[in-house]
Amino acid sequence: MDIYEAITTRRSIREFKEVPVAYEVLEKCIDAARLAPTAMNCQLCEYIIVDDEKLLPQVLDAINTLSGVPRPEGGWSPGRRPGAYIVALINAELEAEIGAGRTNTHYDGGMAMENMVLVALEQGLGSCVMTGIDRGKLRQVLNIADKYEIAMLLALGYPDENPVVEVATGSIKRWVDKKGVRHIPKRKLKDIVHRNKFPV
Ligand SMILES: Cc1cc2nc3c(=O)[nH]c(=O)nc-3n(C[C@H](O)[C@H](O)[C@H](O)COP(=O)(O)O)c2cc1C
Structure with a gap:
């Protein structure tokens, strides 16, 4: 798959075959994010891979909307849920130390995210970038320190929709x-x- 084909055929995926995603596959996505351009080479993003069976439902519970559809009472329907998540964080402490501009930091996050999405696609994974997150809940579930801003979340899994x-x-x-x-x-x-x- 060449880059143009990947970009034009990629779509956000929100229905998945509920099978586990190998850790190495997820780590490769972050490796691609690591190498994305960043303003002044600041590299302020860090990532959490969530693939623990007990944590997956808790992270899903911290997603407020899927494609604009609010979370139903009792949570998302079982059987078609993401197999893993990558949470993208901004190290705000480091950002202040370096004196990086907030706008650039957000651009950086977007570029890193697209790298992850494309490398996920290349490995057969579908994904959906998400900002509709209950950040307070996610912070608590994943024990995220205050110095990190929760930027975005990538839901990943093997696609079950086209x-x-x-x-x-x-x-x-x-x-x-x-x-x-x-x-x-x-x-x-x-x-x-x-x-x-x-x-x-
Ligand atoms: C910054 C950003 C935030 C997004 N947040 C959400 C979200 O919270 N929930 C969701 O279902 N999709 C979310 N999306 C996915 C968009 O809805 C999707 O990209 C858009 O509808 C276009 O569809 P496509 O990705 O298939 O081209 C987000 C996408 C981006 C880039």
């Missing part, structure tokens, strides 16, 4: 068809590219 990308005609609202397939409208290339400068 969302499709389509050209947005007006609305970018995601929708699910009668067969349960998720449709993801993306804005047209010509609608977002500007050449040289805007007309006067």
